[in-house]
Amino acid sequence: MKYNFQEIERKWQERWEKDELYTVPDFSPSPKYYCLEMFPYPSGKLHMGHMRNYAIGDVIARSKTMQGYNVLHPMGWDAFGLPAENAAIKHGNIHPADWTMENINTMRQQLKQLGFSYDWRREFATCHPGYYKWTQWLFLQFYHRGLAYKKKAAVNWCPSCATVLANEQVKEGVCERCKHEVEKRELAQWFLKITAYAKRLLDDLRQLKGWPDKVKIMQEHWIGRSEGVKIKFKVEELAEEIEVFTTRPDTLFGVTYLVLAPEHPLVEKLLAGKEQAEAVCSFIRRVRNLSEIMRTATTVEKEGIFTGAYCLNPLSQEQIPIYVANYVLLEYGTGAVMGVPAHDQRDFEFAHKYKLPVKVVIQPVNLKGTEVDSLTAAYLDEGVMVNSGPFNGLPSEKGKKAISEYLEVKGLGCRQVNYRLRDWLISRQRYWGAPIPVVYCTKCGQLPVPEKDLPVLLPRKVAFKPTGQSPLADCAEFLHTTCPKCGGPAQRETDTMDTFICSSWYYYRFTCPREEKGPWDKKKVDVWLPVDQYIGGVEHAILHLLYARFFTKFLYDIGLISNTEPFTNMLTQGMVLKDGAKMSKSKGNVVSPEEMINAYGADTVRLFVLFAAPPERDLEWSEQGVEGCSRFLNRVWRLVTAKWDLQNISSGKRKAEPKGINQTIRRLTHQTIKKVTEDTTQRFNFNTALSTIMELVNALYQYKEVPETDREPEVAKEALESVLLLLAPFAPHITEELWELTGHQESIHKQAWPTYDPTLIVEDEITIVVQVNGRVKERMLVPANLSANQMQERVLAHPRVQQIIAGKEINKVIPVPGKLVNIVVK
RNA sequence: GCGGGCGUGGCGGAACGGCAGACGCGCUGGACUUAGGAUCCAGUGGGUAUCCCCCGUGCGGGUUCAAAUCCCGCCGCCCGCACCA
Structure with missing residues (x-):
């Protein structure tokens, strides 16, 4: 009988749906596990990125189910969005709602074709009034x-x-x-x-032990906390003050000018009656007409203009000119900065360009004196304060504190924490x-x-x-x-x-998608949340993932949920590449999942995306690699359907302890279960899990050639069934079919994940390595349980080893039990 | 510029500080066959005196009995942020 994937996949997809195999109850005595993949925008058809994302999620969901968890594994549609409307604008005769529904239907059918274990009863689209009402x-x-x-x-x-x-x-x-x-x-x-939650969004990152550091660092940077002081500068001749924010209050005596953002509300007042007014206004107009990209590029030279107004240094009472410049942003801090050319690189460049004085107020500890003339760049490090009146001689770190306190006492400023994060424009x-x-x-x-x-x-x-x-x-x-x-x-x-608002709360809705009394039923949300494993692309590191965390904190505050973070563990999968580049229409290197499924079957394509690389890494598409996976599944098919006569083997107790090849196969079976369990359910290294299963299959091909009288049927049965059970989360259709063919009534996906017997994986003989000066010189087969001393004795007594070290002086011998012996000679 | 990641055969990738290259692809040879792009078996890092030895994980140092792995300094590629005061 040949492996006919079309027939088998269709057969089981229908059967699973009919039997409601993937329907999950809300309340169960089993521990819960919420496995969630980022739901897709229904853009048209499924692409390889989706396929990979969902294949990873499906293996996790299926293996956790087999391990006895009550697994919530839902799917839905992030269905509002621009492309639908753009399609309507472009084609005229199609309504965004219809365009979206058509795409959903196509993509749902594709997801079903791939055999993912979603509880489809929980499906919803965010564009449905029943959802967007909430x-x-x-x-x-x-x-x-x-x-x-x-x-x-x-x-x-x-x-x-x-x-x-x-x-x-x-x-x-x-x-x-x-x-x-x-x-x-x-x-x-x-x-x-969202800025009201900046501190908590930042602080709670530390709780997220199951998130990639990369994502946490990106969020930390985006939130951008910085500690500093807000300082007031009195404007001369006007009853006005300019507030600046600085993280370097210790350099306050080094201020030689002040800069306002072009949009700063005080600019107009400062200019009143000044001869510079017209020039400044035209400068401001020019800057504001620049696009964001031109304005913020670091390569753009700092430009500014004197307003004609002055303010006073609150400590030294020095007169300080006020400028307007393109490098100061209104949105951050107070929209005004103090210019300290000697100790800030941007200020240094600006001062040189406009011939502003440079005043050194921080002296490097190990240098005698820093001459202003010799400065080729701003001095940014710590040092000792100079030219700073009563604060002279203080180390700059202490000076920060001293000046801050002094300003606060005098009412001239106050310490402040600033965040880079801005409010969310929705x-x-x-x-x-x-x-x-x-x-x-x-x-x-x-x-x-x-x-x-x-x-x-x-x-x-x-x-x-x-x-x-x-x-x-x-x-x-x-x-x-x-x-x-x-x-x-x-x-x-x-x-x-x-x-992004719609996708900030959808994972709560999956717990009760048709709830009408509220956005969700808190009893159910409290059962399922937080999400145990979330899987998606890293491109959402600071969009969706930050917004979702923000929503969660707010919802917690108003008592609608009991969790303070939405996703306990986060896996960011890599991109799918073709010829070293991201698949895209413009590059013409797109491989469609649809064609691949038709040509090789869902099981094969799933297997390939899981086997070709670990999930976090980018994956290079290779059709030859796909063929390799297809070959493997055919190999499994032929192996299991060979004449083992499994139906007639009782799975009861073994008659005797297997010896020889039978013992080897049984040991390998248990070793495989151990490794595949770790790789699949803990490390999520599906590529090595699969390679381990392949090794067992290869060994079983050898075993198959052993004369029937020398084989123990129980050993064969255990090995073959383990292969099917371990492979079931990866290739659900073929394993289900073979499970049935080998005489089982109940679905393989309802079976318990296999467990290994630790006593059975122990080898009695192992090959150890003999090194001389760290180089491998010889291998020896020895009993596995030798002590370090025994190993050393055996190795030194070995004729070949004696030959190698003959005439040399042994300095040291390092035996590592179970591994090797290193002999250090001179 | 700052932050993060990655550099291992012809390719995708394996390796708790302890046998580098598992597994797969590709390639070479063989078997079976009318045929093979199916299947099975064997081989496959480089050098070479070819069952012997040497060299090999981007480059240069270091730690260690032992380094792909840890530390320091470079180089290259990828990703993120980008005048944040």
Whole structure:
């Protein structure tokens, strides 16, 4: 009988669905395990990245199930988003909802073809009103606590996507989705106050022992905590103060100028009546017209201009000129910085360009004197304070504290912790998203939509035009409503929410996807959460993963959940490459999962993506590698279907202790179980797990050739069944078929994961290595249980070893039990 | 510039500080066959005097009886951040 993957895979997929094999109960006496892969955006068809992500998750889910866990393994759709709307704009006759549903249907069918063990009853799409009702409801929870607010700000605008973007969605000055250059626009937009959680998001990273360091470091950097002091500088001739933020208060006496961001609100006042006013204004206009990418590139030279105004150093009372410059950002700190050319590289360059004085106030400890003229770069390290009045002689670290305290006492400043993280801009000027549930009444102003009126439904009939304004603004039926307070005429907010909001809470919804009384049933959420293992691409390290953590902390605070972190363990899988590059249409190196499944079968393709590389590493696609996996499955098929007569072997007790080849095979079986268990369920090194199974299969091919009378049927049965059980999470269809063919009634996927007997894996004889001066010279077969001394004796008595070391003086002998003996000679 | 990761045969990749190259691909030879792009068997890091020895994990040092693995300094590639005061 030949291995017919088409037939087998179809047969079992139907059977599993009919038997509801992957339906998981919410409450069970077994320990729970929540295995989750990042749900996909339904972009059209499944790609290799999805395939790899879900193959990894499926092995974990299946092996944990076999280990006796009650495993939640769901799948759904991150279904709101730009591509659907762009398709509508481009093709005109297709509605985003229909486009999305079509894609979902295609991709669901593909996922089913791959035989993943999802509990499909829990499937949902975030664009369904039953889901986004609760997305809106959650927005209101933020709103009621002052954590969702609207403000006018200079925001990132992508002209190509015709919408604003969050900071996290801008990479190197370009839109991370379409790579178009991002502009700054002054707009009133909705924000979520993620900055209120900056400290906890940072501090709790330490709890995440099961996350890759790389991701934690990226988040830490993104949150960007820094300790410093906010210092007030009095403006001359005006009753105004300029606040600056600095991490180097110890250099306060070295300030020779002050710089404001071009957008700083005080600039206008400072310029009033100054002859410089016109020049400064034109400079500011020029800078603000630059795109984000031009403005922030480090290669761009620092440029600035004197405002004509001065302020006073709060400690020395020196007169300090005030500049405006392109390198100061309004959004960070106070939007103003003190210039200390001697001890900050940017200030150093700026001062040289504009001939500003350089004043050394920190002296390196081991050098006599630092001459200003000899400075070729700013001195950034610690040292001793000089030219700093009463603080002279203090080590700079102590000086930081001393000056901070002095400023605080005098009311001239205060210590402050600053974060780089900004609030999350969630408005999008697009149709295909969850409407922000807010109305504007001419009388009562801005009001949240009452919870009883949710969901605010998306109207179906709208015109899709890339106008830069939400299509909802042109939809009278949607726009006009009545005020929930006074009943008068009101207008709806027409912006929709960033789709990252939808994906910030979906993992809670999987516990009760049809819940109508709330976003979820807390009893069920408390059973399943946190997610035990989350799997996805590293590209979400600071987008989705940070937002999800933020939501979780907020939901915890308002009592909706009991966990403070969403994902206990995180696995970031590598990319799938072809010819050394990421698969992409433009490079023309895309391999479609669909074609591969048709040509080789789901089991083979799954096996390949798991075998070709460990999960975190990038994977190079190789069709020859796929063929190798196909060959292996055929080998397994022929091995198991060979004439072993397994059905007639009782799995009861063995008659006698197996000897010789039978003992070897049994030992290898148990050794394989041990290694595959570790690699599959603990280390997630599926490639080595599979190679270990291959080795057992290879050995069994040898065993098959042993005369039947010399083989013990129980040994064969145990070995073959172990191969099937260990392989079942990787190749679920073929193992299920072979399990049935070998006389089993119940699904292989309901069997317990095999366990090994530690006493059976022990070797009685091992090959040890004899080294002379660290080089391998000889191998010896010795009893495994020899002590170090016994090993040493045996090795030194060995004729071949004596020959090698003849005439040499033995300095030392290092025996390592079970491994080797190293003889050090002169 | 800063941060992180990675450099091992022809290729993908294995190796608790202890036999470098498991497993797979490719290649070579053989068997079976009308045929083989199926299957099975054997070989496969380099050098070489070819069952003997030498050299070999990006490069250069160091620690150790012993280093792909640990430490220091370079080089190369990939990813992330990017004037954050």
